[in-house]
Amino acid sequence: MQRRELIDWLICPDPGPLLAAADRRRRELHGDAVELRAIVELSSHCRCDCLYCGLRRSRRGFRRFRLGPEQALATVREAARGAGTVVLQAGEDLRLDEARVSALCAGVRAAGDSALTLSLGERPRASWARWRAAGADRYLLKLETASPRLYARLRPGHALADRLGALETLRELGYQVGTGNLVGLPGQGAEELADDLLLLQRLDPEMIAIGPFLPHPSTPLAGAPAPRLLDLTLRCLALARLLLPRAHLPATTALGALLRGGRELGLAAGANVLMEDVTPLAFRRRYELYPGRALVEEPLALRRPRLDARLRELGRRLASGRGDALPRALHPPASGGPA
Ligand code: 5AD
């Protein structure tokens, strides 16, 4: 698809045919099984100051946390028992140091057959290499926006080019790479979103997280969510599915925070992955990237049957296994739009 066609799909009155085409494409390649990823939030400390984020460095007056090694390990074990992929996530917290993360990687390996995704921000290449050697399979590092101008404004002190370089490094080290963008950022219209999608297509990542931007009241971007936010997010998801058929696409937690049932709408628009948070509740409350997250307390092993039953009502089911990337050679990025 050309840029013009992407923009047309983002603004046309009826997205029905687009969403239906994405749903078909998802079924052809990924089937009806939904991959489950269990997220463990290790630390809410962050050295970055992203204007959109509730964990930004300049935000004062709230208590941050860092899970202790034992607590982290216990949580990681619960995650590995309940899902085929464990995701270790944190702000860019350098006190969550190389050795500590390596030990957790080893902990995931020892806990069973789950795949391991890390999402710990930009770190030195040597750390990434060591974690890879310790058993990490995947790394998630979002672009947030493909506009160099918007990127520099929203992530002070950072440049889009460095982010792209970091993704390249992760690839070189043999990680399955995840990236993605936010939808509804101030200053972002259909043209910018089309550019996000084209950049994603060029990068051809194994996973793409596309989520709505939900303004946090204690950040400089406090205020109302963008108009048409749900609609635009679903259109971006669907277009990503058509452009990058083999990619794993989560129906993001933020989509569920925007609207009850939002994740289910994502699953009907091309998504094939769900993320469930297993961070101990007392800490999870304080991992506040954006407002409105559902806070389910049940252990993941108990949540699974309920999730599976809900998915079956939608003609879907929970997958078993690690949910690795589909091979790139068999499924190159596509050029056509909805047939
Ligand atoms: N709304 C939605 N997503 C957000 N993130 C950060 N702040 C927000 C927000 N206000 C997402 C970013 C980042 C991830 C850690 O959380 O995309 O990559």
Ligand code: SF4
């Ligand atoms: Fe830190 Fe990530 Fe939030 Fe930016 S988006 S402030 S890097 S936690």
